[in-house]
Amino acid sequence: MAQAPSQSELQEGQIIAPGHSFGTITDKIGSIVQARRTPKRWWTGFLIGFTLMMLLFLTIGNLLARGIGIWGNNAPVGWGFDIVNFVWWIGIGHAGTLISAILLLLRQRWRTSINRFAEAMTLFAVACAGLYPLFHMGRPWFFYWLLPYPNTMELWPQWRSPLIWDVFAVTTYATVSLLFWFIGLIPDMATLRDRSKWWIGRVFYGILAMGWRGSAVHWHRYETAYLLLAGLATPLVVSVHTVVSFDFAVSIVPGWHVTIFPPYFVAGAIYSGFAMVLTLAIPLRKMYKLEDFITDTHLDYMARIMLTTGLMVAYGYGIELFMAWYSGNVYEKGLIANRLIGPYRWFFYALIACNVVAPQLLWFKKVRYSPWTLFVLSLIVNLGMWLERYVIIVVSLHRDYLPSSWGMYSGTGWDWSMYLGTIGLFFACLFLFIRFLPVISIFEMRTLLPEAHVHTEKEAKP
Amino acid sequence: MIPQELPPYGLVAEFDSAQALVVAAEKARDAGYQKMDGYSPFPIEGLMDALGHKANIxxxxxxxxxxxxxxxxxxxxxxxxxxxxxxxxxxxxxxxxxxxxxxxxxxxxxxxxxxxxxxxxxxNGLPEPYHPLFHVERFALASRDRFFLAIRAVDPKFDLIQTRKFLESLGAKEVTEVPQ
Known part of the structure; x- marks a missing residue:
């Protein structure tokens, strides 16, 4: 095994440290999975996630026994933490698909070292998101009523409802993300199978590799399939958050019934997703010393995307305020007044501070090249995006048309425990993924090396 | 029962760079070999052309x-x-x-x-748990940093001795016979 090069040789704009060969890339990523000992820090992280996941199961058990009355949802505010968290999680998921699909189509080669765990993040975030509407149903054992199937009640889903579109959008998204992630893993499974010194490893990774052997014919079809999937996932990811925004925009609630919602939601989703990728990437590269592959340049690029989408989101907030005034509609104006000076005004100001003011620091190169500042900023943006959904949902619902039906809302302890629980589920799954599957795509990293590119006869004889 | 002796699957030649594999594939194609395949740890642009395979459906x-x-x-x-x-x-x-x-x-x-x-x-015929090439010990490196060219025995031009000589002339590090 050759000596891995040091971080100091890395220059700005380089997306892989110099001095690597196909072998050192394979060993560096493979050894995270096939290590002799599991690092203590892994155990610490996993156990925290696992404990919080147990809190989730406790909450769900209580919820099933006693019903959703244990949550804070009430008569004017029928959607509370459950929908806030659903939109928050599904938004986080979007960066994974953006990195793996859209950046692939745009030939952004720096995506290579972050796409694998961003896709895993997508899957786990979508799993967390899916729990909320499921348990919000109250009787989740009847979830299959959402699906079109011939039944003795002779009923069909209401196709004109965005909630049914949501079912199709989210299940399609989860399926396609899983497939995309899985086929990306196949060649790396073959690498781990062939590297494995232990028969259990060979069997485990051998089954997942499905007999992959790197044949040129296979690679050719594989690349075609991967590119087509990227092309399919790109409109899909845009459609998913568009449909999520339709859940609001198709209704007639003031503050929801606006046409800017779809693009504004998609930008917000990418914004929060990149924030979460940074939240995960910075400690991960530290923990496993992956600075060779996830370089400061990567963090810089991600920070720039965060800044761009953050500005789009800020534009969205501005347009919301402007349209309410410009519409001349008394209810829209009332909603904005309530947002700015009503009982939940501090949520709104905190949201502006987190999502609009704080990210302006990203204009400075020094900030973009300082990992721990970026880490703190990414946490702030994650919080800000949660507040955004809280403001959109709770503040719009608690006071709509009739003052007689106004009310207040706050999450209960069980709302918080469910939220913390899904964070636990997310991190427990993520730590298991880091331990058992290659966290960076090994075969795609190999293609970053200059010796991966060949000159063919055709080029020689034009 | 004594297992019946099967004809070999073919010959596999090992190369140490992607460039060498593509050049070898081009020469083998020009020499008239058809039933062959290249193996590499990552997709190589142009290898399909070099092998003479057509586009897929x-x-x-x-x-x-x-x-x-x-x-x-x-x-x-x-x-x-x-x-x-x-x-x-x-x-x-x-x-x-x-x-x-x-x-x-x-x-x-x-x-x-x-x-x-x-x-x-x-x-691609996956999942495929068994493949003759997995008998070759060095073939495990096809998922790491080595490049292989396999010519199958079913190829009309295949001859155990002549084809081995031909592969060796292409600069292969090692040529191995693959049992069925």
Whole structure:
């Protein structure tokens, strides 16, 4: 095994440290999975996630026994933490698909070292998101009523409802993300199978590799399939958050019934997703010393995307305020007044501070090249995006048309425990993924090396 | 029972760079070999051409998969809203096609994506737990940093001695006979 090069040789704009060969890339990523000992820090992280996941199961058990009355949802505010968290999680998921699909189509080669765990993040975030509407149903054992199937009640889903579109959008998204992630893993499974010194490893990774052997014919079809999937996932990811925004925009609630919602939601989703990728990437590269592959340049690029989408989101907030005034509609104006000076005004100001003011620091190169500042900023943006959904949902619902039906809302302890629980589920799954599957795509990293590119006869004889 | 002696699967030659593999594949193709395949730890652009293989039909299958998915999605909504349970919702037409677009779109994507993944696996013949090449010990490096060219015994031009000499002349590090 050759000596891995040091971080100091890395220059700005380089997306892989110099001095690597196909072998050192394979060993560096493979050894995270096939290590002799599991690092203590892994155990610490996993156990925290696992404990919080147990809190989730406790909450769900209580919820099933006693019903959703244990949550804070009430008569004017029928959607509370459950929908806030659903939109928050599904938004986080979007960066994974953006990195793996859209950046692939745009030939952004720096995506290579972050796409694998961003896709895993997508899957786990979508799993967390899916729990909320499921348990919000109250009787989740009847979830299959959402699906079109011939039944003795002779009923069909209401196709004109965005909630049914949501079912199709989210299940399609989860399926396609899983497939995309899985086929990306196949060649790396073959690498781990062939590297494995232990028969259990060979069997485990051998089954997942499905007999992959790197044949040129296979690679050719594989690349075609991967590119087509990227092309399919790109409109899909845009459609998913568009449909999520339709859940609001198709209704007639003031503050929801606006046409800017779809693009504004998609930008917000990418914004929060990149924030979460940074939240995960910075400690991960530290923990496993992956600075060779996830370089400061990567963090810089991600920070720039965060800044761009953050500005789009800020534009969205501005347009919301402007349209309410410009519409001349008394209810829209009332909603904005309530947002700015009503009982939940501090949520709104905190949201502006987190999502609009704080990210302006990203204009400075020094900030973009300082990992721990970026880490703190990414946490702030994650919080800000949660507040955004809280403001959109709770503040719009608690006071709509009739003052007689106004009310207040706050999450209960069980709302918080469910939220913390899904964070636990997310991190427990993520730590298991880091331990058992290659966290960076090994075969795609190999293609970053200059010796991966060949000159063919055709080029020689034009 | 004594196992019957089977003819070999073919010969496999090991190269230490992607460039060497592509050059060797081009020479083997020009020498008239057809039943051959290259193996590498990452996709190599131009290797398919060098091996003389043709383009694949996967994109066409994916297009069909997408169209079928979309048709299923729309006809499901059409059938249930017009024939099975016509329901007047706010005076909207039974066939409210603009409202049927999201589900049709998602079904199109789902049909195409499933076809892309399972079509790729199916055309590649995966999962395939057994393959003769796995007998070759050094072949494990095909998923690491080595490049292989295999010529199968079923090739009309294949001759155990001549083909081995030919592969060695291409600069192969090692040429191994692969049992069936």
């Amino acid at each position: 996967l994109p066409l299958l994916v297009l069909i998969g997408g169209v079928v998915g979309g048709l299923i999605g729309y006809s499901l909504q059409y059938y249930t809203s017009i024939y099975s349970y016509p329901l007047n919702v706010g005076g909207r037409p039974y066939n409210s096609w603009p409202m049927f677009i999201p589900v049709t779109f998602e079904c199109t994507i789902l049909g195409a994506a499933l076809t892309a993944v399972f079509g790729m696996l199916g055309l």
